[in-house]
Every structure is written in C-alpha cells, then in structure tokens.
Amino acid sequence: MGESIHVPLAALFPGASFSGASAKGNAPASSLGGLRGGRTFYIETFGCQMNEHDSEKVAGVLLRRGYRQVASPDEAGLVFYNTCSIREKAAQKVFSRLGEFNPKNNSGRDSGKVIGVLGCVAQQEGEQIFERAPWVSLVCGSASYRKLPLLLARLEAGERRVTGLETDTDETFETELTRRDHPFRAYLTIIEGCDKACSYCVVPYTRGPERSRASDSILREVRELAEVGYTEIQLLGQTVNSYRDPSNRHLTFSELLLAVAEIPGIRRVRFLTSHPRDLGGDIVAAIDASPALCDHVHLPVQAGSTRVLRAMQRTYTREEYLEKIGLIRRARRPISITTDIIVGFPGESEQDFEETLSLLEAAQFDGAFSFQYSPRPHTPAAVMADPVPESEKLRRLQALQERQRAIQLRRNQGLVGEVFEVLVEGASRRETQWTGRTSSNRVLNFTSSRTDLLGEYLRVRVTGAGPNSLTGEESIE
Numbered sequence: 509m510g511e512s513i514h515v516p517l518a519a520l521f522p523g524a525s526f527s528g529a530s531a532k533g534n535a536p537a538s539s540l541g542g543l544r545g546g547r548t549f550y551i552e553t554f555g556c557q558m559n560e561h562d563s564e565k566v567a568g569v570l571l572r573r574g575y576r577q578v579a580s581p582d583e584a585g586l587v588f589y590n591t592c593s594i595r596e597k598a599a600q601k602v603f604s605r606l607g608e609f610n611p612k613n614n615s616g617r618d619s620g621k622v623i624g625v626l627g628c629v630a631q632q633e634g635e636q637i638f639e640r641a642p643w644v645s646l647v648c649g650s651a652s653y654r655k656l657p658l659l660l661a662r663l664e665a666g667e668r669r670v671t672g673l674e675t676d677t678d679e680t681f682e683t684e685l686t687r688r689d690h691p692f693r694a695y696l697t698i699i700e701g702c703d704k705a706c707s708y709c710v711v712p713y714t715r716g717p718e719r720s721r722a723s724d725s726i727l728r729e730v731r732e733l734a735e736v737g738y739t740e741i742q743l744l745g746q747t748v749n750s751y752r753d754p755s756n757r758h759l760t761f762s763e764l765l766l767a768v769a770e771i772p773g774i775r776r777v778r779f780l781t782s783h784p785r786d787l788g789g790d791i792v793a794a795i796d797a798s799p800a801l802c803d804h805v806h807l808p809v810q811a812g813s814t815r816v817l818r819a820m821q822r823t824y825t826r827e828e829y830l831e832k833i834g835l836i837r838r839a840r841r842p843i844s845i846t847t848d849i850i851v852g853f854p855g856e857s858e859q860d861f862e863e864t865l866s867l868l869e870a871a872q873f874d875g876a877f878s879f880q881y882s883p884r885p886h887t888p889a890a891v892m893a894d895p896v897p898e899s900e901k902l903r904r905l906q907a908l909q910e911r912q913r914a915i916q917l918r919r920n921q922g923l924v925g926e927v928f929e930v931l932v933e934g935a936s937r938r939e940t941q942w943t944g945r946t947s948s949n950r951v952l953n954f955t956s957s958r959t960d961l962l963g964e965y966l967r968v969r970v971t972g973a974g975p976n977s978l979t980g981e982e983s984i985e
C-alpha cells in the first residue's frame with residue numbers, strides 16, 4: 509500500500525531544535541498560485557495526533573493531484589484547516605482563522621483562494637459553515653475523506669461549494685501517498701471512529717462508527733516504512749485497543765502489536781489512545797514480552813468518582829479503573845501510565861472532585877492532561893443540569909494540576925541515577941545539548957560531546973528531574 513514521502517530532517521528544521529511532529533505546512537516557500545495556476549496548498553492542523561496524521565494523508569492526496577505544499581496561507585491557492593471540536597476553544601480558533609479571509613475586512617488575505625474546512629468542526633457544523641463564512645468552498649468531515657479526490661476534482665472543474673459529510677461508512681481513510689512530516693516516527697491509523705458513547709464527547713458524532721483496518725494492510729505499510737528508515741511506529745485510534753481485525757486473520761490488538769514489533773528495523777511501537785474497558789492482560793503481557801513495545805500506556809480516566817463516571821457513560825467504575833492500573837503496575841517491566849482528566853463535569857460535587865484527587869494518589873500517574881469541562885454540541889452532557897461555575901472549574905483544575913505536578917516530580921526524582929535508551933528528537937542551539945524521549949515517553953534533555961545525533965538511539969544517565977522532564981548525560985559505559 510501507501511508510498512510515503514520522507515522529508516529530510518535538515519529541510520524541515522534547519523539549525524533549529526525539534527520537539528515533535530507537526531503537520532503545519534513545511535515545504536519550501538514558493539510563488540503564489542491558485543487552483544488553476546500554481547496549484548499550491550497550505551494545511552494547518554488543530555487537535556490530536558489522529559488529525560495530524562489525517563493531514564499527512566490529505567497532503568498525500570493533494571501531492572498526487574499535482575499540488576505543491578507551501579509554508580503559509582498567503583502563498584497558497586488552496587487553504588485547508590483540519591479542525592478539532594473536542595473543546596470549545598479549539599473550534600473557536602478555526603472560525604477566527606476563517607475570518608481572516610473575509611473579503612469584507614481588510615486583512616490583506618487574498619479572498620480569491622479556495623478555502624476548505626476539514627475534520628470535526630466540518631462534521632459538526634456542516635453546511636452552516638457556508639452561512640457563517642460564505643467564502644469557504646469545501647466542508648468535509650473525516651469519515652468522508654475517501655471522497656476528497658472527487659471533491660477536489662469538482663472544485664477544479666469550477667464548482668463553488670462541495671461537501672463530504674456522511675458518517676455511515678465502513679471504509680477507513682487510506683491513501684496511496686502519505687506526506688509524512690516526521691523523519692523517523694510514523695503515525696498509522698489502525699481504527700477510525702468510536703462506538704463508545706461518552707456523554708461529553710463529540711467524536712462518535714464527528715468521526716462516525718468504529719472501522720478497523722485489515723492487519724495485512726497495516727503490516728505491509730509498517731514494512732515499507734521500516735525499509736525507508738522509520739524506526740518508531742505510533743498506532744492511532746480514538747480507542748486504539750478496541751481494534752478488531754476485519755480480515756480472515758482476525759488478529760487481536762495485542763497480536764497486532766507483537767506483529768508490528770517483530771518487523772525488522774522497527775525499534776519502538778507506541779499506541780494511543782486506550783479505553784480502560786478494552787485494556788486486558790494480553791496487552792500488558794505483550795509489552796512484557798517485546799522490548800520494542802514501548803513501556804507506556806495512555807489510559808484516560810476522566811474522573812475519580814464512580815458517580816461522575818456513570819454520568820459520563822464511561823462504562824467503568826473507579827474501582828474497575830484502579831484494577832486496570834494494578835494490572836499494568838504488576839508487569840515485569842515498569843510501565844509508565846498517563847491519563848486525561850476533565851474537571852467540572854455537570855453535577856460534579858466537591859466530594860466527587862476530592863475522589864479525583866485521591867485517585868491521582870492511588871494511581872500515581874506519570875503524566876496527566878487535564879481540562880475544564882466545556883459543553884459540546886450534539887452531546888447529552890451539553891443539556892445536563894447543575895453546571896459547575898467557571899471560577900470553580902478553574903480552581904479545581906489548578907488544584908488538580910498542582911497535586912499531579914508533585915506526583916510527577918516525586919516519580920521522576922526516583923529515576924535519578926538510572927540509564928535509559930532515548931531516541932534523539934531535537935538539538936538545542938548549543939550543540940552539546942540534546943532532547944530525547946525514553947521508551948516510557950519521558951522527555952530527557954541531555955548533554956553529549958557528539959554531533960549529528962538526531963534520530964539516533966543512545967543510552968543516557970539521568971542526573972536530574974523536574975515534574976515534566978529529566979536531565980542527563982550520555983552514558984558511555
């Protein structure tokens with residue numbers, strides 16, 4: 509399957525430090541061009557890794573059609589925003605971007621460009637986007653990306669407005685060409701959509717039902733990626749561990765993990781995001797069995813009170829979640845655990861919040877992404893009674909983050925003196941300073957007298973610890 513364009517590191521980050529993948533238009537600058545002229549495009553991505561990877565695939569579709577990627581909207585004939593609606597702020601940002609192209613204002617942006625909105629906001633708002641921003645020409649949700657070549661052809665033929673908004677599909681979005689942004693880490697979507705029904709979440713509405721990709725096709729692409737030099741694979745899905753192989757092989761998720769990890773040249777395999785209900789002992793056993801499977805699990809809990817978890821329709825209790833944590837902690841390899849937490853869900857009492865704080869202590873997370881609840885359209889929680897005041901949400905968020913920071917600091921300090929293998933991901937301007945990532949997904953900033961280390965795997969001794977990162981020096985023993 510998919511051919512993958514490998515972008516040389518030097519072209520992407522000339523003399524700069526690097527700290528992760530980005531899909532924000534990074535080809536060399538070019539002259540202006542429209543659809544019928546230079547056929548240039550710019551794509552900006554909001555939100556999660558799934559969106560980042562979707563943008564890589566959309567870029568592949570455009571390159572196949574003869575478009576060239578440029579570094580800013582000003583240079584592009586075609587401007588795409590791949591959007592996120594998981595939180596209100598992210599959705600608002602997109603409309604402010606679109607406003608820059610309003611022909612009535614004096615922003616200096618060329619209103620003759622073709623503007624497209626992709627992703628979750630596209631699905632959520634649908635044709636209303638044309639009403640709010642009549643200068644938009646394409647609105648396409650992620651479940652309809654298979655139709656992008658067709659939609660583009662219609663635009664090229666002169667149609668003014670096209671949409672792709674169906675979600676009742678059993679197809680996944682695979683492309684013949686993916687324009688990958690990162691030189692040694694490759695994202696691969698293995699399952700799209702979501703069949704869970706968390707009451708606060710817009711994803712089942714915007715991304716449609718769960719569709720898994722056949723294991724043969726996944727393994728073939730990983731082999732091709734390994735052949736062109738990728739060493740780290742990140743398997744993606746909204747609920748990645750709910751993967752069900754639709755092919756005759758019927759691989760389980762843990763069998764798929766092991767099969768990917770066995771492919772020659774692959775040094776690291778990560779997976780994101782896991783749903784606690786589908787996290788079984790077989791996944792932990794696979795991590796124990798294969799050093800290439802990274803010792804890290806991201807397991808969103810969202811709340812520490814069973815009452816709130818029920819209202820969220822998370823399908824597990826506090827106790828069941830902590831049993832999963834116990835399962836992971838009992839592995840032979842130490843496995844780091846990170847999570848997502850929402851504070852201020854409608855009806856969350858002080859007592860409920862205290863239970864979330866006590867869950868932090870019980871679980872001892874190595875990292876947590878925490879957010880204030882914001883109601884999303886089309887979700888049951890948006891109309892729930894008893895909203896928590898904004899000021900109280902903020903207070904809870906700050907209290908939670910402070911507690912979690914202290915836990916992370918303590919856990920990281922316990923690693924001082926240990927030696928870890930890191931994948932070198934960035935260099936600071938001082939040439940002896942490097943940034944790497946451990947298998948457990950910790951950032952480790954370290955010194956080495958050597959040069960040209962990007963993409964290398966090195967052993968580094970930890971000499972210091974903060975709540976969010978470690979410091980160290982290359983170990984030459």
Ligand code: SF4
Binds near residue numbers: 704709710
């Ligand atoms: S599991 Fe819940 S939070 Fe995650 S994508 Fe599905 S509905 Fe949303």
